[in-house]
Amino acid sequence: MWKRPVVGLMLLGLAEAVIPPGPFFGFEDRVDAEVGRGPDDGNLQTFPTTQAATVLAETLPLDHFGNYPGTFENRYWVLGQFYQPGSPVFIYDSGEGNAEPNVQSRLVSQTSFFRQIVQEFNGIGILWEHRYYGASSHVNISRTTPMEEFRWLNTAQALADIPAFANNFTLSNFSSIDLTPASTPWVFIGGSYPGIRAALVRKKYPETIFASFASSAPVQAQIDMSVYFDQIYGGLNALGFKNCTNDIVAAIKYIDDQLSKADTAAAIKKQYLGVGADNNSNEGFAEALTYIYNSWQSYQVEGTLASMRLFCDWISTNPETGAVSGEEGWAKSKGAKFTSDRWATWPQFGALVNYYAPTSCAGYYGNSTVGSPNCRLDDPSSSPAVISWAYQYCSEWGFFHSTNLGPNQIVSSYNSLKYQQDICNRQFPQGISSGLLPQQPGVDKINQEYGGWGIRPSNVFFSGGEFDPWRTLSLLSEESWAPKGVKLTQDIPEEGVSTATDEVFGYLLKGASHCFDFQTTWSDGANSRNIFTTALKKWLGNFKKKTN
Numbered sequence: 216m217w218k219r220p221v222v223g224l225m226l227l228g229l230a231e232a233v234i235p236p237g238p239f240f241g242f243e244d245r246v247d248a249e250v251g252r253g254p255d256d257g258n259l260q261t262f263p264t265t266q267a268a269t270v271l272a273e274t275l276p277l278d279h280f281g282n283y284p285g286t287f288e289n290r291y292w293v294l295g296q297f298y299q300p301g302s303p304v305f306i307y308d309s310g311e312g313n314a315e316p317n318v319q320s321r322l323v324s325q326t327s328f329f330r331q332i333v334q335e336f337n338g339i340g341i342l343w344e345h346r347y348y349g350a351s352s353h354v355n356i357s358r359t360t361p362m363e364e365f366r367w368l369n370t371a372q373a374l375a376d377i378p379a380f381a382n383n384f385t386l387s388n389f390s391s392i393d394l395t396p397a398s399t400p401w402v403f404i405g406g407s408y409p410g411i412r413a414a415l416v417r418k419k420y421p422e423t424i425f426a427s428f429a430s431s432a433p434v435q436a437q438i439d440m441s442v443y444f445d446q447i448y449g450g451l452n453a454l455g456f457k458n459c460t461n462d463i464v465a466a467i468k469y470i471d472d473q474l475s476k477a478d479t480a481a482a483i484k485k486q487y488l489g490v491g492a493d494n495n496s497n498e499g500f501a502e503a504l505t506y507i508y509n510s511w512q513s514y515q516v517e518g519t520l521a522s523m524r525l526f527c528d529w530i531s532t533n534p535e536t537g538a539v540s541g542e543e544g545w546a547k548s549k550g551a552k553f554t555s556d557r558w559a560t561w562p563q564f565g566a567l568v569n570y571y572a573p574t575s576c577a578g579y580y581g582n583s584t585v586g587s588p589n590c591r592l593d594d595p596s597s598s599p600a601v602i603s604w605a606y607q608y609c610s611e612w613g614f615f616h617s618t619n620l621g622p623n624q625i626v627s628s629y630n631s632l633k634y635q636q637d638i639c640n641r642q643f644p645q646g647i648s649s650g651l652l653p654q655q656p657g658v659d660k661i662n663q664e665y666g667g668w669g670i671r672p673s674n675v676f677f678s679g680g681e682f683d684p685w686r687t688l689s690l691l692s693e694e695s696w697a698p699k700g701v702k703l704t705q706d707i708p709e710e711g712v713s714t715a716t717d718e719v720f721g722y723l724l725k726g727a728s729h730c731f732d733f734q735t736t737w738s739d740g741a742n743s744r745n746i747f748t749t750a751l752k753k754w755l756g757n758f759k760k761k762t763n
């Protein structure tokens with residue numbers, strides 16, 4: 216069927232993972248990368264859940280703030296084997312996906328940073344599943360889930376689940392011990408969106424959560440997150456791939472020019488993704504081109520069989536001579552079409568698109584006489600976690616990964632802000648008319664409610680990676696539009712005392728990307744975690760029981 220072998224889904228691994236268009240938080244990759252596993256490494260030992268940790272569920276109200284009587288079962292898993300009375304409860308927040316894979320990677324694996332912290336403190340470890348993800352939902356999430364079922368999926372309700380759960384927490388093995396926050400310090404740990412929650416939950420519920428570790432937490436909600444790609448551009452250059460970025464910038468100009476005319480637009484889509492690809496919008500095609508960057512935040516240039524290193528090696532090598540280009544790249548001497556053709560013929564590209572989008576495009580090497588069964592790049596997602604997360608960013612957080620216009624532009628102009636909004640409207644056709652989704656994400660409301668750049672809850676440690684695309688909206692941001700003169704300090708603040716707004720208690724991991732301090736294989740990660748655990752030991756000395 217194929218003119219030559221292509222890298223298939225199997226080799227890319229995680230065949231069932233379907234990541235949507237729109238803001239890429241990389242839940243699946245994060246889970247893998249955090250335990251030092253590439254998505255191509257499928258042979259990790261797995262345990263039945265019951266052997267690893269007990270799966271339990273707590274009945275929680277869907278509506279913490281009104282009178283709606285509905286409830287749902289929220290799943291969680293408990294690691295109790297290290298517990299000694301008087302020690303803290305640690306809650307690891309899994310975030311916007313099925314939490315079950317984290318049973319292995321967070322509670323069971325000896326290399327889990329979370330398990331190590333729980334053990335170090337003789338604590339109890341809890342893995343928490345977020346409402347509307349995995350099995351912690353009152354309704355099955357699909358493309359046809361009625362809009363009104365999403366009413367209780369928002370930041371405030373999901374945060375309120377934590378005190379409702381913690382204040383009623385018991386373990387049968389330790390039934391005589393009051394494990395609720397009244398007598399036991401609770402510590403909240405999360406990275407990425409859960410990192411945001413780590414900061415927010417300490418701010419909103421300081422009586423419940425005593426301290427938090429907020430890794431790679433973009434606490435400032437913002438619609439335009441085109442800077443996501445600037446971070447990748449800068450990171451690639453810092454790692455010595457200037458020839459690659461120069462060529463990508465040139466290729467993108469060429470691609471945009473081709474897309475601007477109907478006949479050449481159809482031709483270039485077919486060239487990259489095969490027969491049937493020409494039927495897609497320029498915008499959908501532009502979004503598909505960005506999938507080459509998806510591995511960056513969790514793996515930088517390594518990690519997957521469609522890694523940035525493999526892509527850049529391909530782009531930078533002249534197939535006729537085997538020569539590798541100098542810093543200026545090939546496009547300058549050979550023309551941008553040369554580089555675009557290289558991109559189109561990268562053997563992994565078709566499989567990569569099919570991995571991230573719900574498509575089965577033939578790709579460059581497909582049979583040119585047969586149309587693809589499904590190369591519709593413009594289709595909404597059918598994956599439950601993707602739908603729930605889309606609802607969250609479309610309603611509240613924004614984070615639209617639109618093109619980074621300007622001299623470092625590595626994404627087609629057709630991936631515009633408007634197109635990113637269209638993704639929301641397409642995923643939830645009744646969203647706006649139902650009154651549930653705003654015309655655009657309600658970022659101002661979120662920032663007012665929780666503080667955005669100004670959030671400084673006490674007893675919270677903020678960490679981040681130098682080249683993490685999400686650093687740009689975190690308290691470690693150095694973007695031109697972020698507050699100026701904010702000093703990062705490793706001096707441990709007093710227990711219960713917030714830093715001033717021109718100071719952040721945290722740590723920047725040089726050369727690192729997204730949540731790298733949760734990877735025990737990243738050497739600097741231990742430095743970051745040690746600052747937190749040292750601070751926690753100090754703060755715990757000041758914990759006061761609210762009961763006798």
Ligand SMILES: *[C@@H]1O[C@H](CO)[C@@H](O)[C@H](O)[C@H]1NC(C)=O
Binds near residue numbers: 583585
């Ligand atoms: C392409 O598909 C057609 C129809 O199935 C088949 O006849 C033809 O041999 C295929 N060509 C190649 C090169 O695989």
Ligand SMILES: *[C@@H]1O[C@H](CO)[C@@H](O)[C@H](O)[C@H]1NC(C)=O
Binds near residue numbers: 293295296388
């Ligand atoms: C409770 O105790 C039993 C028996 O010792 C043990 O198998 C189980 O793992 C414990 N559960 C927790 C949550 O610690």
Ligand SMILES: *[C@@H]1O[C@H](CO)[C@@H](O)[C@H](O)[C@H]1NC(C)=O
Binds near residue numbers: 352353354355
């Ligand atoms: C979700 O779907 C499964 C399988 O079809 C079904 O067993 C289950 O009852 C459904 N759950 C809800 C809450 O509707």
Ligand SMILES: *[C@@H]1O[C@H](CO)[C@@H](O)[C@H](O)[C@H]1NC(C)=O
Binds near residue numbers: 274379383
């Ligand atoms: C607390 O837990 C008990 C038993 O696990 C349950 O019966 C009760 O309804 C819970 N209370 C709340 C407020 O969730």
Ligand SMILES: *[C@@H]1O[C@H](CO)[C@@H](O)[C@H](O)[C@H]1NC(C)=O
Binds near residue numbers: 491
């Ligand atoms: C191309 O797109 C049009 C309009 O969306 C659709 O009706 C048609 O079926 C598509 N054709 C193919 C081959 O997918």
Ligand SMILES: *[C@@H]1O[C@H](CO)[C@@H](O)[C@H](O)[C@H]1NC(C)=O
Binds near residue numbers: 457
């Ligand atoms: C050029 O490309 C090669 C292959 O990707 C890369 O290893 C090398 O670091 C690049 N050199 C420069 C100067 O950009």
